[in-house]
Amino acid sequence: MTIAHFFGDTSVLLGRSLRHITRSLDTIITTTIMPIAFLLLFVYVFGGAIQAGSGPYVNYLLPGILLITIASGISYTAFRLFLDLQSGIFERFHSMPIARSSVLWAHVLTSLVANLVAVAVVVLVALLMGFRSGAGLLAWLAIAGVLILFTLALTWIAVIPGITAKSADGASAFAYPLIFLPFISSAFVPTETMPGPVRWFAENQPVTSIVNAIRDLFDQQPVGVDLWVALAWCVGILVLAYGLAMRAYRRRIAT
Amino acid sequence: MTTDAAIRVRGLEKAYGEVSVLRGVDFDVARGSIFALLGSNGAGKTTVVKILSTLLKADAGASGVNGFDVATQGAQVRASISLTGQFAAVDEILSGRENLVLVARLRHLPDPGAIADDLLERFSLTEAAGRPVSTYSGGMRRRLDIAMSLVGEPPVIFLDEPTTGLDPQARLEVWRAVRQLADQGATVLLTTQYLDEAEQLAGRIAILHEGRIIVDGTLAELKALLPPTRVEYVEKQPTLEEVFLAVVGESREAKE
Numbered sequence: 146m147t148i149a150h151f152f153g154d155t156s157v158l159l160g161r162s163l164r165h166i167t168r169s170l171d172t173i174i175t176t177t178i179m180p181i182a183f184l185l186l187f188v189y190v191f192g193g194a195i196q197a198g199s200g201p202y203v204n205y206l207l208p209g210i211l212l213i214t215i216a217s218g219i220s221y222t223a224f225r226l227f228l229d230l231q232s233g234i235f236e237r238f239h240s241m242p243i244a245r246s247s248v249l250w251a252h253v254l255t256s257l258v259a260n261l262v263a264v265a266v267v268v269l270v271a272l273l274m275g276f277r278s279g280a281g282l283l284a285w286l287a288i289a290g291v292l293i294l295f296t297l298a299l300t301w302i303a304v305i306p307g308i309t310a311k312s313a314d315g316a317s318a319f320a321y322p323l324i325f326l327p328f329i330s331s332a333f334v335p336t337e338t339m340p341g342p343v344r345w346f347a348e349n350q351p352v353t354s355i356v357n358a359i360r361d362l363f364d365q366q367p368v369g370v371d372l373w374v375a376l377a378w379c380v381g382i383l384v385l386a387y388g389l390a391m392r393a394y395r396r397r398i399a400t
Numbered sequence: 401m402t403t404d405a406a407i408r409v410r411g412l413e414k415a416y417g418e419v420s421v422l423r424g425v426d427f428d429v430a431r432g433s434i435f436a437l438l439g440s441n442g443a444g445k446t447t448v449v450k451i452l453s454t455l456l457k458a459d460a461g462a463s464g465v466n467g468f469d470v471a472t473q474g475a476q477v478r479a480s481i482s483l484t485g486q487f488a489a490v491d492e493i494l495s496g497r498e499n500l501v502l503v504a505r506l507r508h509l510p511d512p513g514a515i516a517d518d519l520l521e522r523f524s525l526t527e528a529a530g531r532p533v534s535t536y537s538g539g540m541r542r543r544l545d546i547a548m549s550l551v552g553e554p555p556v557i558f559l560d561e562p563t564t565g566l567d568p569q570a571r572l573e574v575w576r577a578v579r580q581l582a583d584q585g586a587t588v589l590l591t592t593q594y595l596d597e598a599e600q601l602a603g604r605i606a607i608l609h610e611g612r613i614i615v616d617g618t619l620a621e622l623k624a625l626l627p628p629t630r631v632e633y634v635e636k637q638p639t640l641e642e643v644f645l646a647v648v649g650e651s652r653e654a655k656e
Contacts, residue, residue: 234490242478
């Protein structure tokens with residue numbers, strides 16, 4: 146199968162999945178509702194009592210909320226993949242003269258687009274709530290790059306339950322631990338306030354370095370080692386999840 | 401025999417773990433004919449279809465579709481076939497027309513819109529063309545499913561239990577569609593658990609039982625397998641159902 150076919154087929158299938166999203170906008174709404182609720186809750190209820198950062202608390206909070214948005218968005222990636230496998234349309238595509246890998250890639254790219262839209266919605270809400278950043282174009286691009294990498298890493302994690310799950314609930318339930326991971330990190334409060342073991346966990350899990358890197362970029366602070374640790378986490382998770390997902394995929398679909 | 405066979409299956413074996421599903425299946429399907437693979441639930445009909453459509457790998461045996469080897473020439477086989485699976489594999493959120501356009505684009509055909517409109521017309525779906533498939537009835541979905549199989553006019557068509565779960569009316573609609581396929585020169589491999597369906601549609605019928613083809617022939621040949629009924633007051637031809645039960649029963653007795 147030629148490279149041209151791969152790109153052509155992937156874009157046709159991407160168009161199909163994107164139509165699913167534009168026709169059921171509720172998936173975007175459901176994805177953004179929880180992060181927005183957290184944003185409101187933490188800024189207007191708890192925020193007054195939290196000492197974090199020098200600017201408004203919403204500035205401190207947003208990077209972590211964006212990661213929660215992506216973590217909740219990828220459960221739909223697993224769900225959509227599960228439905229395609231369940232309905233038999235996956236087999237139909239696989240029995241056609243197309244580049245087979247494009248079926249999976251279309252789902253991955255759809256996940257990327259849907260999550261970036263959800264992230265944009267949450268950023269808009271944050272702007273309404275007083276979020277401000279003096280970050281330049283380059284910093285915004287760097288933030289977008291980190292978020293894209295993070296989305297791809299989580300998307301490949303989502304592909305695994307999407308392929309192996311026995312029920313629709315099982316396909317999307319895996320996302321809950323990921324949604325709550327930011328709570329034990331620097332996303333809501335500085336890690337210095339946490340007791341020993343919790344602090345150790347918080348400082349050594351991926352969310353903290355990613356959140357710190359994005360926060361520094363928004364604050365126009367020099368990004369230090371955090372950015373490199375964040376990128377290493379994202380690439381590491383991406384490679385591992387991709388390997389496991391492809392193994393599950395080959396097991397489920399012969400050849 | 402082999403030169404004009406559109407589908408050739410020899411010694412096909414497949415096991416899922418310890419469970420052996422196919423234990424040496426052989427059959428040929430002549431070009432342009434309708435061939436029915438008849439068997440009860442779990443007989444392995446779907447496994448045969450999945451192997452022939454390159455979705456599954458066989459453990460042993462050789463099979464060719466349209467002159468291409470299923471194991472080594474997957475891409476050419478896929479270019480020669482279309483598969484309609486057991487469950488109407490249509491996209492529920494897209495409209496009927498969008499489903500057909502999608503398949504036409506994936507088959508890299510010029511003018512997907514015109515192909516879609518033509519098939520919608522042929523399968524009496526023009527009126528429903530713009531509606532999401534989730535609003536279609538079971539029969540309409542199946543018709544769309546079969547129409548999607550026809551995009552690009554593949555020479556070999558696999559229909560895996562095309563009428564399972566349909567009401568009698570929808571069933572007749574599907575039968576009409578299948579006959580249309582054969583009239584246009586396509587080779588159709590049909591699996592079914594309904595005896596009358598095989599009787600109605602197929603030129604040749606094979607019975608798959610316990611992983612082997614136990615009978616393979618035309619309807620007349622299958623009927624000839626039973627001793628002729630004695631004429632008393634009313635002459636009654638054996639139905640295919642009787643033939644099926646008789647041969648399946650015989651093989652069971654022979655084993656015991």
